Amino acid sequence: MDDDAVENVAASQPVPLSVVSIGRSNGALPLSAARNLGAAQTGGHPEDLLIFLDVDCIPTPRMIEAYEDAAERRPQDLLCGPVSYLPDVEIGPMTTGYAERLARLSEPHPARPTPAAGEILTGGEHDLFWSLSFAIRREVWDRIKGFDERYTGYGGEDTDFARRARQVGVELSWIGGAQAFHQYHPVSSPPVEHLDDILTNGRLFAQQWGQWPMQGWLDTFEDRGLIRREDSGYQPVQISVASVPESHVYVRHLAPIGGGTPSVVRLADPPPTRSDAPLGAPWWPPAMLDPEWIRGCDADIFHIHFGFDAHSPAQLHAIVDALEERKIPLVYTVHDLQNPHHEDEALHASQLDVLIPRATEVITLSQRAAEEIRRWWNINAHVVPHPHVVELETIADLASPSRRHDGEFRLGIHLKSLRANMVGVPLLRAAAAAVAEVPGGVLQVNVHHDVFDEDGSRHDPELVQYLLTSDVELQVHDYFSDRQLFEYLASLHASLLPYRFGTHSGWMEACHDLGTQVIAPEVGCYRSQGADSSYSWTFDDGVLSPDVDSLQAAVLAAYNRSPQERVDERISRRRRQRNDIATAHTRIYRSALAKTRS
Structure with a gap:
C-alpha cells in the first residue's frame, strides 16, 4: 500500500514474489481493499487456502504448515494464529533457531488465546478476531464476501469482517503452532x-x-x-492552536484545502509590541512569546515556529513554565538547526537546548534533520515536509505563458542583503565558469540596494566591483513583493542557493512550486529536503570556496534534466501533500493533548 520500495525488496529475494500495488484512499491506507486485492490474485479454486499476514509480522517456520493442518481439520472455519509482541530490541538475522529466540523475547496478547502447538480452540468470540494473521479457504472467503472496502485507514474493518462471518455461520478457531511475532514500532495508547x-x-x-x-x-x-x-x-473536538507566528505563509499553509468544519483553528497574531516590523513579517516580534499573554490565552496547543531569535534561554524557560502552569502542551517545529542570520551559533544552540527537550512534541521538515535531533537530544521528531509556498492559483497563472526563454539556460543567484550564511564573489566565480560550459548559459545575479549602493547599510565594495566587471546579468532592487519574487523564480531554469551553512529552505519550496530546479550546497538538510542537485564546499589554505567540479556537475545535471511533471500534476501533488500535512499536524496536536491530559 503506497510503498514504492517493496518492488526492490521483492526483486532481491531468492524466491519469486508477486507484488501488487494499491494507492491510498482519500489519504488513508486502504486495508480492506488491499486484502481483497491480494485474495483476488489467486487462481480462485474453492479449496485454496488464503493466508493473510500483516507486514510488521514475522512468521515462524511452521506457521503455514499449522494453518494447512488446521484447514484440513476445520475447513469451514475462520482460522486465527496467535501473535506475540516483540520488545524494542535488536532481533538480529533470521538464522536457524530464530523462532525459539523470538518466543523467549516476546509477550502474547493478554486478551487472546494462545493454544499449544497442534491444539485448536473452536467456538472463539468473533469480536476478538484480528487481521494480523489469519487463514481461510477460498469458498469460505467468498461466502463472507471479503472485507468491506468502505472501511479505510485504521480500525473496525476486521471486527466487521468477523461479524459477517458469524452472520453466515462461520466459526472462529484459534490455531496452536501458527505462531507469528509482531515487530516493535512506536504506538500511541490510545491511538x-x-x-x-x-x-x-x-x-x-x-x-x-x-x-x-x-x-x-x-x-x-x-x-x-x-x-x-x-x-x-x-x-472530534476542535483544537485551538496559538501558532507563533500565525500569519507566516508556512503556518497558513498547514490548513487543509477544502470545505467542512476544520479540526484545527489558529489564533490570530496579536499586534506586535513595536510598530516598525520588517517587510514581510508584520507579526514581528511575536506578542504570543510572553508568559503573561500565555496565562490569559484561550489555546489548547502552543506551537512555536519562528520569532524567538532575540529571546534568551531564561526567557524561553519562563514561556514554557507558563505553558506548563496552564497545562498547554508545547509543539516546536525545528526549521533551523543553525540560524542563517547568525554567524555565532551559540545563542541559537542554547535556545534549541530549551525548546527541543521541553516540547511535548517535536516536528521537523526532513529525515536528515530528524537524525540530527535524535543524535544531539535523543528525541524522536516527527518528519512532516514543508507545504507549498506559492498559492496554487499563482502557480497556474505563472506557468502560462512560460517565462523561460527557449534556447537559453538561466541560472539565478539571489544574494538579497547578504545575510550571514551567504557567500558572494567566490561562488559567483565558480558559477560563472559552470554556466559558461552549457549552451545558452546565462548567470543572473540579483542583489539588494543596501549591498550594492555605496551608502547602503551592508555595502560590499568587493562584490560590487566583481558584478560590474563580470559577464553576469545584474539586477539591483529592493525587497521583492511576493508577486515579483515568484515571477523572478518562474523565469529561471535553476536557482543556486549561495549558502555556506543552514538547515531548510522555504525558497527551495517556492522554486519547486514554480517548476524551477534548485542547486543546493552539501550542508545542512537541503538535499534531504529535496534539492534537485548539490555542490560541495572546500577549504583552500583556510579559505572556504565552492568545489568547482561539483558545481559544474550540478549545473550540467540541471541543464540536462527535463521537466518531470506538468503544471496540473504539480498543483495536484501540492494539494494532496498540503492536506496530508494538515492531517499530520492534527494527529500530532491530539497526541500532545493526550500526553498532557493523561
Whole structure:
C-alpha cells in the first residue's frame, strides 16, 4: 500500500514474489481493499487456502504448515494464529533457531488465546478476531464476501469482517503452532494518530451493527477531551492552536484545502509590541512569546515556529513554565538547526537546548534533520515536509505563458542583503565558469540596494566591483513583493542557493512550486529536503570556496534534466501533500493533548 520500495525488496529475494500495488484512499491506507486485492490474485479454486499476514509480522517456520493442518481439520472455519509482541530490541538475522529466540523475547496478547502447538480452540468470540494473521479457504472467503472496502485507514474493518462471518455461520478457531511475532514500532495508547479513522470507521460500524466498536479507546478519547458524545455519535473536538507566528505563509499553509468544519483553528497574531516590523513579517516580534499573554490565552496547543531569535534561554524557560502552569502542551517545529542570520551559533544552540527537550512534541521538515535531533537530544521528531509556498492559483497563472526563454539556460543567484550564511564573489566565480560550459548559459545575479549602493547599510565594495566587471546579468532592487519574487523564480531554469551553512529552505519550496530546479550546497538538510542537485564546499589554505567540479556537475545535471511533471500534476501533488500535512499536524496536536491530559 503506497510503498514504492517493496518492488526492490521483492526483486532481491531468492524466491519469486508477486507484488501488487494499491494507492491510498482519500489519504488513508486502504486495508480492506488491499486484502481483497491480494485474495483476488489467486487462481480462485474453492479449496485454496488464503493466508493473510500483516507486514510488521514475522512468521515462524511452521506457521503455514499449522494453518494447512488446521484447514484440513476445520475447513469451514475462520482460522486465527496467535501473535506475540516483540520488545524494542535488536532481533538480529533470521538464522536457524530464530523462532525459539523470538518466543523467549516476546509477550502474547493478554486478551487472546494462545493454544499449544497442534491444539485448536473452536467456538472463539468473533469480536476478538484480528487481521494480523489469519487463514481461510477460498469458498469460505467468498461466502463472507471479503472485507468491506468502505472501511479505510485504521480500525473496525476486521471486527466487521468477523461479524459477517458469524452472520453466515462461520466459526472462529484459534490455531496452536501458527505462531507469528509482531515487530516493535512506536504506538500511541490510545491511538490518537488514528482518531479520525476510528471515528469514521466506527460510525460506519454503528450504522451496520447498532453499536460502536473500540469502545475502550473511545472512552479514553472522551476522557482526554479529544472527542465528545452526541446523539448522532462521537465527534472530534476542535483544537485551538496559538501558532507563533500565525500569519507566516508556512503556518497558513498547514490548513487543509477544502470545505467542512476544520479540526484545527489558529489564533490570530496579536499586534506586535513595536510598530516598525520588517517587510514581510508584520507579526514581528511575536506578542504570543510572553508568559503573561500565555496565562490569559484561550489555546489548547502552543506551537512555536519562528520569532524567538532575540529571546534568551531564561526567557524561553519562563514561556514554557507558563505553558506548563496552564497545562498547554508545547509543539516546536525545528526549521533551523543553525540560524542563517547568525554567524555565532551559540545563542541559537542554547535556545534549541530549551525548546527541543521541553516540547511535548517535536516536528521537523526532513529525515536528515530528524537524525540530527535524535543524535544531539535523543528525541524522536516527527518528519512532516514543508507545504507549498506559492498559492496554487499563482502557480497556474505563472506557468502560462512560460517565462523561460527557449534556447537559453538561466541560472539565478539571489544574494538579497547578504545575510550571514551567504557567500558572494567566490561562488559567483565558480558559477560563472559552470554556466559558461552549457549552451545558452546565462548567470543572473540579483542583489539588494543596501549591498550594492555605496551608502547602503551592508555595502560590499568587493562584490560590487566583481558584478560590474563580470559577464553576469545584474539586477539591483529592493525587497521583492511576493508577486515579483515568484515571477523572478518562474523565469529561471535553476536557482543556486549561495549558502555556506543552514538547515531548510522555504525558497527551495517556492522554486519547486514554480517548476524551477534548485542547486543546493552539501550542508545542512537541503538535499534531504529535496534539492534537485548539490555542490560541495572546500577549504583552500583556510579559505572556504565552492568545489568547482561539483558545481559544474550540478549545473550540467540541471541543464540536462527535463521537466518531470506538468503544471496540473504539480498543483495536484501540492494539494494532496498540503492536506496530508494538515492531517499530520492534527494527529500530532491530539497526541500532545493526550500526553498532557493523561
